[in-house]
Amino acid sequence: MENLITTANAILDPAITVLIVLVTIALGVTAYRLLTGPSYADRFIAIDMMTALAVAACALTALATGRGEFLDVAFGLALIAFVAAAAFAGFLERKAARVRSNGSGQTEGASS
Amino acid sequence: MIELIAFLLKIGGVAFLGVATIGLIRLDDPFQRMHAATKAGTLGAGLVLIGTMIAKGNADAAMTGTFALLFLILTIPVASHLLARAAYISGAELSGIGNSDALQGRIDRLASPLEERLDTLAFQAPAEVKGVRPSAQLPGIGEPAAEVLDPEGAALKPADMPIRAERVRFAAFGAGAPAFAERVAKLAVRLELPLTAVIAIDTRLAESTCDTSGALRSYRNAIGAWLPEMRALADKLPVPFDLLYEEGDAEDLLCGTADSRELLVLPIDGWVDHGVTLRTPCSTWDPDGLLRLADRHPGPVLYAGAIKPEGAGAVLHDGSDDVRYALSFALENRLWLLDELRVVGQLDAVSRLEIEGMAAAADTPVRFIDRPVERKAHPVFEPGEMTDVTAVILPDLPGPRRTNWFGDFWQDRVARGWRGDVLVWT
Incomplete structure (x- = not known):
């Protein structure tokens, strides 16, 4: 039994690194969406997704390095992500409202 | 055993994150991408967090991890709802649902994506806000111009009748102004159109420098250096030639009455600082609004x-x-x-x-x-x-x-x- 656990540990430790690399690749792919858009909404969604990925990466790093502080970082990121998403949404709505008030009569929907 | 469970949870989490990322890249519109990113993304991050907590196995990690998890689960639905609503309002593309948009008529929505509209709308804003004249709306794409006729019938429809220019208006900037005026004058003489030269000083630009009166003085001095040459040109032209000297909002002054029958001729560079370089503390840019004038003027603009x-x-x-x-x-x-x-x-x-x-x-x-x-x-x-x-x-x-x-x-x-x-x- 003792033996089995040692073998398992020997396999699992490097596996964490592999998982971190996978998450990092996902971060890169998400960054591609962030850069190419095409719409503002796409970019904001990509930022949202990046925070989720960063939370996961932080948790995995906490394991790989054995330092519990990375979990606090993950917690902080989760907190900030919400504020950021809400701010982006507000920005987008304001911008749309301004465009609409300038170009009246060109909307479809309840008021037109 | 516990380690194995923790590891499987982490692998599952990373797999979900991977699926979410693939969805983010491959799906067609922002809403589908959001669906991938928020659902699978939250599940993935949550599973990874649970796996980490189990593997760590101490109270400290469990505490922080649980809080992070709780917060993710609480906030992500709210955040993605806000984002989706904003995306819908801003006219983000909706693909693959045909005409079954259930929110149609319930939430105001821009008819075309925000990004495409920001370019074209810049010129409509000033004309409509100030209510200058309806002819400013004239080139509205695909819109019937019939309702916007003003009392003088100025809102002609270029698509239906030949567009004749009635005036030429041009901007005089800096030391190159007399030569440019001659070039425009040749055009005006050939077309037999009356000519207006606008020499503008932007008071807002002067105010944004540290020394307003000094800036105004140096602009006036710069203009004074070539103004006599312009006057001499005005005297020998066979077409009517007005020389306007104005201080105020430069973009307004240069565009004039926003008349689409007026051809606005601009040089290809220069601006109303008339070649005087004064630093403004608020900006690292050189003042430059030349290319914005094309959006401001509702008719033909020629950069000569x-x-x-x-x-x-x-x-x-x-x-x-x-x-x-x-x-x-x-x-x-x-x-x-x-x-x-x-x-x-x-x-x-x-x-x-x-x-x-x-x-x-x-x-x-x-x-x-x-x-x-x-x-x-x-x-x-x-x-x-x-x-x-x-x-x-x-x-x-x-x-x-x-x-x-x-x-x-x-x-x-x-x-x-x-x-x-x-x-x-x-």
């Missing part, structure tokens, strides 16, 4: 850069009304003496017939270059299309709206190394 009016003309035809109006305006008024007209773009037979008819009336041979037109591509024209070209007509100026963008002159975005006349109608 070519030395002589003969040569070939190139048109980037994306099928929009703007470029149709500009083309018919240029041909109807004989703005240039073209020996060939090259029309670049994919056109249907009707548009081709229309262009051929207009060109025949202006004695100009036409050549069509059939290729897809990319609105945002830089440079706009391919090198082979630009030999001997003296003038181009564009649906829109190539962005960003700066004459010098990190050392890149704006006409290089039309065609690399090319200088000449650019006509736009906005």
Whole structure:
């Protein structure tokens, strides 16, 4: 039994690194969406997704390095992500409202 | 055993994150991408967090991890709801649902994506806010102009009748102004149109420097150096020539009454600082609003850069009304003496017939270059299309709206190394 656990540990430790690399690749792919858009909404969604990925990466790093502080970082990121998403949404709505008030009569929907 | 469970949880979490990322890249519209990112993304991050907590196995990690998890689960639905609502309102693309948009009529939504509209709307804002005159709306794309007739009947429809220019208005900037005035005067004499020169001083620009009265004084001095030359030119012209000197909002002054029958002629560089370089503490940019004037003026705007009016003309035809109006305006008024007209773009037979008819009336041979037109591509024209070209007509100026963008002159975005006349109608 003792033996089995040692073998398992020997396999699992490097596996964490592999998982971190996978998450990092996902971060890169998400960054591609962030850069190419095409719409503002796409970019904001990509930022949202990046925070989720960063939370996961932080948790995995906490394991790989054995330092519990990375979990606090993950917690902080989760907190900030919400504020950021809400701010982006507000920005987008304001911008749309301004465009609409300038170009009246060109909307479809309840008021037109 | 516990380690194995923790590890499986982590693998599952990373797998979900991977699926979410693939969805983010491959799905078609922002809402589908959001669906992938938020659902699978939250599940993935949550599973990884649980796996980490189990593997760590101490109270400290469990505490922070649980809080992070709780917070993710609480906030992500709210955040994605906000984002989705904002995306819907801003007119983000909805693909694959046909006409079954359940929110239609319940939430106001822009009819086309926000990004496409921001470019075209800049010019409508000032005219409508100040209620200048309805003719400012005239080139509204695809909108019937019938309701916006004002009492004088100024809202003519360029699509239906030949557009005759009635006045030429031009901006005089800096020391090059007399030479430029002569170039514009030749055009005005050839077209037999009255000419207005605007010498503007931007008081807001002066106010944004540290020393307002000093800035105004140096602008006036700079203008005083070449003003007599302009007066001399005014006296010998056979057409009426008004010289306006104004201080105020430069963009308003240069555009005048926002009349689409007035041809606004601008130099290809320079601005109302008249060559006087004064630093403004609020900005690291040189003051520069030249290319924004095209959006502000609701009719034809000519950026005059070519030395002589003969040569070939190139048109980037994306099928929009703007470029149709500009083309018919240029041909109807004989703005240039073209020996060939090259029309670049994919056109249907009707548009081709229309262009051929207009060109025949202006004695100009036409050549069509059939290729897809990319609105945002830089440079706009391919090198082979630009030999001997003296003038181009564009649906829109190539962005960003700066004459010098990190050392890149704006006409290089039309065609690399090319200088000449650019006509736009906005």
